[in-house]
Amino acid sequence: MPADPVLLDAPSRRRAGAGLRGLATSDVERSQRLRLMRSGALGSVHSWELVTAVDGPGTRLTVFLNGCPLRCQYCHNPDTWSMRDGGPVLASDLLGRVERYRGVFSATGGGLTLSGGEVLMQPAFAARILRGAKELGVHTCLDTSGYLGANATDEMLDDTDLVLLDIKAGDEDTYRRVTGRSLAPTLAFGRRLAERGVxxxxxxxxxxxxxxxxxxxxxxxxxxxxxxxxxxxxxxxxxxxxxxxxxxxxxxxxxxxxxxxxxxxxxxxxxxxxxxxxxxxxxxxx
CATH class of the missing domain: 3.80.30.10 (pyruvate-formate lyase- activating enzyme)
Known part of the structure; x- marks a missing residue:
């Protein structure tokens, strides 16, 4: 077991996390940062935590990305709404953290969960992390509203073992009252996941x-x-x-x-x- 996990239990469902501890933030100028983000080499990250039986099976390394198009009335993480508020983290550094916990994942049937905010606000970064995790033999999970499901390529979904799909309301009026957005993209994404066997x-x-x-x-x-x-x-x-x-x-x-x-x-x-x-x-x- 690594020496510095932040291990949370399911009943508490706390979101304290480790912030960006253990992840090097990249000090690059704006033009270079935008180029790296477009390629998926760099992402805007809010925090990470190790959590048991909350964000998928087993012990999960859950990484919260910044940026979200929804404004849910009950949002637990309103500090993730803006992408500019996150720390710039290289995909290679984050994957190094994933590799560090491979033994924990293997012992518990756990893996990596990408959450937010809305993870699909940063599809290139998410895709690179998912691909790297699969190459390490790690179970992968996306925690998403599905509102930006069109941003997920087929290749990204092929690298995704599980999706935690938040259906926040059942009709358009209630969904818009809860989130400020439309329900239809979430339902379309859910059908697409089923069609691809995710x-x-x-x-x-x-x-x-x-x-x-x-x-x-x-x-x-x-x-x-x-x-x-x-x-x-x-x-x-x-x-x-x-x-x-x-x-x-x-x-x-x-x-x-x-x-x-x-x-x-x-x-x-x-x-x-x-x-x-x-x-x-x-x-x-x-």
């Missing part, structure tokens, strides 16, 4: 007064079932994640008005009721 874990955040309307929940369940119907076995599980207030302090630190400051978490009973909706579609639900 495994999917669907994620849905249950927020009282925002996403908990029974019609919205039923629509999300129908979307997940439709992805599964394209290629049975694609949707390996659905994770219904109860809203919590752990992001409130971060929004305050950024001097942003948090729209859900007065929203209470759903009860365990309400969360289980929603899980049953997904199970009624034949989906394995947690």
């Amino acid at each position: 495994a999917v874990w669907v994620r849905f955040v249950l927020v009282p007064g925002l996403t908990d309307d029974p019609a919205n929940v039923a629509a999300v369940a129908d979307h997940a079932a439709a992805i599964e119907a394209v290629r049975p076995g694609t949707v390996q599980r659905v994770e219904v994640l109860p809203f919590h207030q752990m992001a409130r302090d971060k929004w305050a630190e950024l001097r942003r008005a948090y729209p859900l400051a007065d929203t209470e978490p759903p009860t365990p009973e309400a969360t289980e009721t929603v899980r049953e909706v997904f199970r009624s579609r034949g989906l394995t639900t947690y």
